[in-house]
Amino acid sequence: MVMLPPEGAQDHGFAISDAIDIPVLLRSGPARRPRRKHWEGARTPWATTTSVPPNGWYLATTSWRQILKAATEVGRDLDPWLALTPHLAISELVARISPLHAYLCLKDVKTPTAGAAGRRLFVNAIYRHGTERSAQSAFGYHLGMTMAQWICAGMMGVGPTQHIEAGGPNGDPGFLQSSNPLPDLWGTHPVGPLHWLIEAKARRLIGVGDLNEGMKQLHGGSDLMNGHPHLQVLCGTSLPAPWEWEKDHLFMTVDTMHVPGTPIQANGPAALPTDPSxxxxxxxxxxxxxLLLTTQSQMLAYRALACGTVEDLRIVPLSSARAERPRSRTGSLTSLEDDEDTQAARRRLADDPPATEQQLRGRPGVADFIAGRIPGTGTHVGMSRRLFSACRRLDALKIEAAREEEARRGPQAVRSDAFWDEEMLEAASRAERISYRQYERRTGDRRATVRAGFAQGEDLSWMALLGNRVPPVGWRRAGLLEGATAETYIAVEASDPVLRGRQG
Structure with a gap:
């Protein structure tokens, strides 16, 4: 009996992969809906992660981790009340992730070009057959915001976005007070144009009519820019027609329009340093x-970790070579299985495994992040020690502002639902947000406070930062796909509903 394998035989193992291809069309303004042959035939790899690529069709290969990271970082701003009810931060994270799990799936498709994943996002049978129209519309909102964040922050290099309800660029109060249609988000780019106004749309068979509605919202934001140059970014995510849901996968159109203006004054916001990354x-x-924008973007994750509502809270060792986790063609997130520095650091730790923070501190080449699982989602979030410390200091300012607003308003009379219609509730909510934001901006120097927390973080123990909780050190989790940026962490379990069944 011959015990050696025959010549040319291959050993097929099983691995978890979350690589995804998403067709993206870059244009200079809304136009008619693309034909199937265009988005099915997209084959040019994503060109850059530092700015807006030239117009044309691209096949952006990314990861499910990158998309879930976008979902956790985008949405309506929930201050001031979340500052006083921090345990509900976990509920908001679940609300942002769960719709993606409920209605999306991965399917294999023919790979049009080398290096592509050969898998694309489709809606599943629950979306098509088990979901009412109103729920499909709500899902369109979540998906549209997630994909806009993914393409802008994950793939094109814009910084952390903010919901327009929290105020717009340049501190213009009109963004808080305007009752006119406005875009969803704004962000700052480290290369330029400095400010981006971003509108997200997601519809079945999205067309030029839907996108023209988004343009009106972008123009409403541009009217408040006081003549400063900026970029309008209209992100359209197309869901399939009901009769094509088995065949049509998701694709995106991104319409970018540069709005020229007068140079920003010396006392206005300064441009970030230009960096080739x-x-x-x-x-x-x-x-x-x-730093302030990054800290604000991580407040939901911070509150979930700080208030003890996550599961499997632990210290995760990563490489301290933060600069070695650069942006790549797949996005801003570095897959840790591809991070040689982190893998080498963990191999060294495996020779003498640390069980506690004290045993881990001081190990060469290691940075310790905090991480925990969002219940019911199979998604883990985390951040570095110094970013956690910055969030902790910012949270103290937000709590102070929320309590001041609560005291200013005084006891609120209980009114029946019949008395409050939707427009009245929205007007009352907007008035409260304006009052809170105005007070928040007068409460201490947020930039100096966050900077002090960031600088102090490396000197504080996790026990001190977490209110005397003592998390264990742990990084060996079977079937966990991890990713990190310089200061943030995310991981996805193999049981993720979108990934389940896609192992091979």
Missing amino acids: GDPEAHLADDDDA
Whole structure:
């Protein structure tokens, strides 16, 4: 009996992969809906992660981790009340992730070009047959915001976005007070144009009519820019027609329009340092505005970790070579299985495994992040020690502002639902947000506070930062796909509904 394998035989193992291809059309303004042959035939790899690529069709290969990271970082701003009810941060994270799990799936498709994943996102049978129209519309909102964040922040290098309800660029109060249609988000790019106004749309068979509605919202935001140059970005995510749901996969159109204007005045916002990586996190050590925006973007994850509502809270060792986790063609997130520095650091730790923070501190080449699982989602979020400390200091300011707003309003009379119609509720909510934001901006120097927390973080223990909780050190989790930026962490379990069954 011959015990050696025959010549040419291959050993097929099984591995978890979350690589995804998403067709994206870059244009200079809304136009008619593309034909199937265009988005099915997209084959040019994503060209850059530092700015807006030239117009044309691209096949952007990314990861499910990158998309879930976008979902956790985009949405309506929930201050001031979330500052006083931090345990509900976990509920908001579940609300942002769960719709993607409920209605999306991965399917294999013919790979049009080398290097592509050969898998694309489709809606599943629950979306098509088990979901009412109103729920499909709500899903369109979540998906549209997630995909806009993914393409802008994950793939084109814009910094952390903010919901327009929290105020717009340049501190213009009109963004808080306007009752006119406005875009969903705004962000700052480290290369330029400095400010981006972003509108997200997701519809079945999205067409030029839907996109023209988004243009009106972008124009409403541009009217408040006081003549400063900026970029309008209209992100359209197309869901399939009901009769084509088995065949049509998701694709995106991104319409970008540069709005010229007068140069920004000396007392206006300064441009971030130009960096060839186009990564806003590269400037956190020396740019207070970039640090503040990054800190604000992680407040939901911070509150979930700080308030004890996550599962499997633990210290995760990563490489301390943060600059070695640069942006790549697949996005801003570095897959840790491809991070040689982190893998080498963990191999060294395996020779003498640390069980506690004290045993881990001081090990060469290691940075310790905190991480935990969002219940019911199979998604883990985390961040570095110094970013956690910055979030902790910012949260103290937000709590102070929320309590002041609560005291200013005084006891609220209980009214029946019949008395409050939707427009009245929205007007009352907008008035409260305006009052809170105005007070928040007067409460201490947020930039200086966040900078102090960021600088102090490396000197504080996790026990001190977490209110005397003592998390264990742990990184060996079977079937866990991990990713990190310089200061943030995310991981996805193999049981993720979108990934389940796609192992091979």
